[in-house]
Amino acid sequence: MGEKVRLTGKEKSELWIEGVVTVILLLMLNFAVLVLLKQVIAMNQNLQNSIWGIKNVLTFGDGEHIWSWRYLFIWLMLLADAIVVYWRLIRRYRQIQMRHVIRELHYIADGHLDHRIRFAVNTDLQKVINSINALVESTVGSMEEERRMEQSKDELITNVSHDIRTPLTSIIGYLGLIEDRQYRSDEELLKYTHVAYLKAKQMKVLTDDLFEYTKVRQTTTPLNTTEFNMVAMLEQLAASFELEAQKKQIAISVSGKPDPLMMEADTEKLGRVFNNLIVNALKYGQGAKHIFLTAERIGSEVVVKVSNDGAQIPNDSLSQLFDRFYRVEESRSQETGGTGLGLAIAQSIVTLHGGYIYADSTPELTSFVMHLPLKVGQPLEKKSAPANPQKEL
Structure with a gap:
């Protein structure tokens, strides 16, 4: 919640002087109007008779009454004076508010980007303040993003x-x-x-x-999309890795629901994703006996999993798996033949398709889960996203 502008002693005096000067000027103006009106009536007999007639109509009883035309005119004039005084004071007060806002803006411009304007003011000025705060937030976010990129x-x-x-x-x-x-x-x-x-x-x-x-990583990278059967693609990948898996005594199985599962994507780039994930399972799935490739259509998206029953990935490593050059074994050696870029590449390709990927690991199964739209450019249904994924784009 914003707070009201706190006026200094000088500003309070400024408002007081504004009110006093306005009242004096209005009293002088009222006196001049009354004198002028009296002279005009005195010089014009017809107008005097007309006014006298109105007076008789508005007068109750014998003699002058408060509801006579003179008093009515005076009361209307005083009401107009009160409105003018109020308008002048409000205008001056808003000018003072604007000075406070400008002072706060200069303070932010001097480098205090963590500062925000917290005033509660009139509607129009409040919109300006909200826009300023939003602009500062956006600027700070852009600067932080630039620093992160650097x-x-x-x-x-x-x-x-x-x-x-x-x-x-x-x-x-x-x-x-x-x-x-x-x-x-x-x-x-x-x-x-x-x-x-x-x-x-x-x-x-x-x-x-x-x-x-x-x-x-470039968002402008073109996708050569075609319609294909995801289940058939996974079966082809399993066949291409069959010999290597047999050497490690690992069985690769494929399942899909429905079959065929038709979707639209860049098959060449998705093939790179699955290659990286399968190689990752063969290389780092210590003690694994099975690799499971599964695909399932849920609503307007396809969920693809590459899982193995090897050693569990530590929880503190799950959130970093997709970072560039990250290796769970905390070694920068090339003994395993990896560059540390495979999962980062996989994540970027899935993002290009409008999907997301995350890792989940339990003592029974370690899975890399991808959510892909049936067609590129089609938004994913939020309800199908995991409640608390370990790593999500």
Whole structure:
């Protein structure tokens, strides 16, 4: 709730002087009007007779009465004077309010962006104050967003530099040994070149993922949408990972409701999402025996889950899984072959489609859940969103 403008002693004196001066001027004006009117009536006999007739009509009893035309005229004049005095004082008071608002605005403009104008004033000025506060809120929000973006860019550069420097150092080191002919046999030479080749491939994977991440983060990235069967797509993905899953003794199963489940999306980009999630399950689902790919149409959206029965993800890690370069094992090594950008890319692609993705993990099942509209551009039904998702766009 706003508070009333508190007047200073000087401002109260200003209002008092305004009222006194106005009253004096009005009394002088009233006196001049009465004198002038009396002279006009005295000079014009017909007007005097007419006024006298009105007087007789409005007079009760013998002699002058308070309801005679003179007193009625005086009372009307005093009422008009009171209205003028009130209007002048109100106008002056609103001018004082405006000065207070301008003073508050200058205070905010001096850099006190956490300050807000809390005055309760007249309707028109209150709209101006509300607009000013909304503008300040928007400006502060934009500045904070800009700072976050700047910090995000700095973190991105730092992380990329770190992840590129490690394999690059190895490449330069081994190629340096070859350049200086510090190898004892052709087998050792092949070993050095092989290590340099693997490190170069790691760098390529990182740069490819980084390029893909920056591309899908742009809201203007076009989507080549087509109509397809989501269940059939998941079955094709399961078949493509079958050999790798068998090596790890993991079974991949697919289910859909209904089947076929027709929807509209960019299949190439969604394929990248599912690839990242399945690879993530194969790589980090320790002790997993099953990977479940499920799709279900609920109202005007499709809910797709990629789940595994491996080790549970700690709760404090769930909210950070989609952050760039985040790894649950808290290691920046490339031993697992990941760049830390896969889930961030998946999140950005799902967002491009107008959906959202989050992770949920229990001792029985770890799931990545996607909510996608049946058609791109179609808003999702809020009622189908989880009540308290661990990670939601």
